[in-house]
Amino acid sequence: MLDTNQIDTRYAKSGELNIAYQVFGACERDIVLIPGWADLGVRALKGVPDQWRLSRAVP
Structure with missing residues (x-):
């Protein structure tokens, strides 16, 4: 069980x-899982190392 x-x-x-x-x-890299979201592509995030694939909510 996850300890909050x-x-x-x-x-x-x-x-x-x-x-x-x-x-x-x-671990070395975070994995973000977001069901029901649309892909926005790979972006650099200020304050976060590396490039990240971003998504947005799909109505």
Whole structure:
């Protein structure tokens, strides 16, 4: 079972888009799974290393 005390909320910015995401566990790269979202492509996020594929909510 996941211990909610081990969840870390982080923040990033891409252009005018502000992103909040939560991570748990430890590894070199975070994996973000967002069901029901559309692909926005790969972007650099200020304050976050590397390039990331971004998505948006699909109504």
